[in-house]
Amino acid sequence: MKALDIAEVATRTGVPASALRFYEEKGLIASIGRRGLKRLFMPDVVERLSLIALGRLAGFSLEEIAGMFATDGRLRIKREQLAAKADDLDSTIRRLSAMRDGLRHAAKCSAPSHLECPTFRRLVNAAGQLSRTQSRKTVGKSKGLRKKR
Structure with a gap:
């Protein structure tokens, strides 16, 4: 097998x-x-870079992807992990479909303004609730980081 230099790998894979270099630093690939x-x-x-790309498209973090490879380089994906990610994607699809x-509806609604459209108001309220929930999670994480230091 002929070794590929970094430029060839970049050209073949995009x-x-x-x-x-970053993937190598993170232990995802090895020169x-x-x-x-x-x-x-x-x-x-x-092929390994294609697997990494698939994992990224599915929403796995680089750390999660790294954990899918055994020390010998073979793929070792837990089926439960795939099922959990599929469940996450289902949830995201439902949320985005509703949005x-x-x-x-709001684009076609005959209400005089979007804020007078009940459907649009529900979207605004749902977005506000989601934003507040995410803010609390972020604040909680940052407080947790400060305590550990």
Whole structure:
């Protein structure tokens, strides 16, 4: 097998060299040496980068993706983890579908203003509640970080 330099990997995968260096730093991929100043990779890095891209598209963090590879480099994904992510995606799809439907209704609504449209008001209220919930979570996390220091 012919080793690929970082430029070849970037060209084949569309992943910028800077991201490849970052992935290597995070332990997601490994170079096998250098040719001059360029890192070298085994050809199977292309498939691994496709797996990483799939994980990112599904919403997994890089840390979660790294945990899906065993120390020998083989893929070790827990089925429960996939099912949980699928459930998260279902929830996101329902939320976004409701938002889309509400926005379409508001665009066609005959109310004199959007704020007089009950459907639009429900969207505004739901967004406000979600924002407050996320703010509390963020504040709680930041307080937790301050306590640990």
